[in-house]
Amino acid sequence: MKKAILFISLGMMALASQSFKQANSSSLSNGKNVYETYCMSCHMDNGAGVSGAFPSLAKTGNLADKNRLVKIILQGVRGPINVKGTKYDGEMASISLSDKETADVINYIRNSWGNKAPMITVAEVAAAKKAVVKGYQAY
Numbered sequence: 001m002k003k004a005i006l007f008i009s010l011g012m013m014a015l016a017s018q019s020f021k022q023a024n025s026s027s028l029s030n031g032k033n034v035y036e037t038y039c040m041s042c043h044m045d046n047g048a049g050v051s052g053a054f055p056s057l058a059k060t061g062n063l064a065d066k067n068r069l070v071k072i073i074l075q076g077v078r079g080p081i082n083v084k085g086t087k088y089d090g091e092m093a094s095i096s097l098s099d100k101e102t103a104d105v106i107n108y109i110r111n112s113w114g115n116k117a118p119m120i121t122v123a124e125v126a127a128a129k130k131a132v133v134k135g136y137q138a139y
Contacts, residue, residue, distance in 0.1 A: 024119055031108025034101050047113035055083035058113035066120050069106050070128035073097065099125040
């Protein structure tokens with residue numbers, strides 16, 4: 001009986017793990033599509049951006065604050081920022097995305113081109129839209 005319970009428990013854990021991996025894979029795939037549609041023309045296909053014009057998203061520490069990323073994507077950003085030692089003083093227009101699209105594109109950006117960060121959920125995007133982010137001002 002104990003072996004049967006253990007076997008069933010292990011099977012359920014394996015299924016849950018596989019489901020989680022598939023959800024992550026789906027989010028990254030969907031996020032790539034959103035990135036290619038809205039972001040790639042400025043930040044390039046490799047996330048490297050254009051020095052002095054459009055900031056790099058590759059191997060940068062500026063992606064840790066998920067609340068700030070949500071604000072930047074959905075509300076845009078204007079004014080000076082520093083990315084990997086390069087100063088940018090431009091403007092990024094807001095992008096009209098659903099919470100799911102926003103989560104997916106953030107997951108893609110934060111887990112591509114040498115970046116590695118935890119996945120963000122749709123619920124976290126909804127909460128981030130209401131959060132106050134220090135140093136962030138929408139234009």
